Amino acid sequence: MHISEQERDAVYKTIFSRRDVRSDFINKSIPEDVLKRILTAAHHAPSVGFMQPWDFIVINDKVTKQKIKHGFEQANSVSKKMFTDDQQQAYQKLKLEGILEAPIGICVTCDRERNGPVVLGKTIKAEMDLYSAVCAVQNLWLAARAENLGVGWVSIIEDDILRNALNIPAEIEIIAYLCIGYVTHFKDKPELESAGWLPRRSVDKAIHYNKWTPKVK
Numbered sequence: 388m389h390i391s392e393q394e395r396d397a398v399y400k401t402i403f404s405r406r407d408v409r410s411d412f413i414n415k416s417i418p419e420d421v422l423k424r425i426l427t428a429a430h431h432a433p434s435v436g437f438m439q440p441w442d443f444i445v446i447n448d449k450v451t452k453q454k455i456k457h458g459f460e461q462a463n464s465v466s467k468k469m470f471t472d473d474q475q476q477a478y479q480k481l482k483l484e485g486i487l488e489a490p491i492g493i494c495v496t497c498d499r500e501r502n503g504p505v506v507l508g509k510t511i512k513a514e515m516d517l518y519s520a521v522c523a524v525q526n527l528w529l530a531a532r533a534e535n536l537g538v539g540w541v542s543i544i545e546d547d548i549l550r551n552a553l554n555i556p557a558e559i560e561i562i563a564y565l566c567i568g569y570v571t572h573f574k575d576k577p578e579l580e581s582a583g584w585l586p587r588r589s590v591d592k593a594i595h596y597n598k599w600t601p602k603v604k
């Protein structure tokens with residue numbers, strides 16, 4: 388199947404305008420068919436040995452979200468103290484989640500035992516199932532952007548909070564908690580860039596030919 392120039396441009400537009408959304412969610416529900424499309428896109432991610440190790444828990448219950456928000460708050464206050472005094476000042480101004488504002492949350496999990504103990508492509512590097520589940524997250528993130536839905540990844544939370552709130556057994560790995568919803572707008576730049584936390588690194592510094600070479604940050 389040939390991809391036209393216009394279709395190619397739409398893919399790049401989606402990639403470059405995707406944002407991690409925390410503060411711009413609006414109170415508008417996501418139609419079932421739209422949700423199904425983005426989850427189907429996630430489900431079509433590449434996976435080691437075609438293992439498809441992911442599951443998607445859709446959270447729309449307020450009490451459950453409140454438990455998760457509380458878990459974030461606890462983890463965030465611990466996290467803040469890990470930074471230098473100057474960084475702490477900047478850190479506390481950042482909004483790092485939209486758990487209650489987003490109409491739904493999606494927890495992406497990884498069943499490491501799916502399809503048995505020996506998996507094609509995972510025989511030497513056991514962590515490949517986890518990376519596969521992250522590929523599903525990225526597919527979801529981009530599909531959501533193409534649907535004009537914002538997504539925010541919340542990783543400042545202990546797994547046990549999500550396990551208890553969402554009934555996730557110990558043998559299932561937690562990959563991501565995502566907040567999803569329609570937004571007032573998509574910001575032009577990452578919030579951490581606008582806030583002066585870190586600049587975007589030049590792509591040329593990330594590209595190496597033939598061997599890894601140390602480069603300035």
Ligand SMILES: Cc1cc2c(cc1C)N(C[C@H](O)[C@H](O)[C@H](O)COP(=O)(O)O)c1[nH]c(=O)[nH]c(=O)c1N2
Binds near residue numbers: 482483580
């Ligand atoms: C694995 C992982 C985990 C997190 C994130 C991302 C990823 C990939 N990001 C979002 C992150 O800050 C953001 O992607 C970068 O700042 C770049 O911004 P854009 O995504 O381009 O808007 C994120 N953001 C946030 O506000 N709270 C969080 O806990 C996390 N956790």
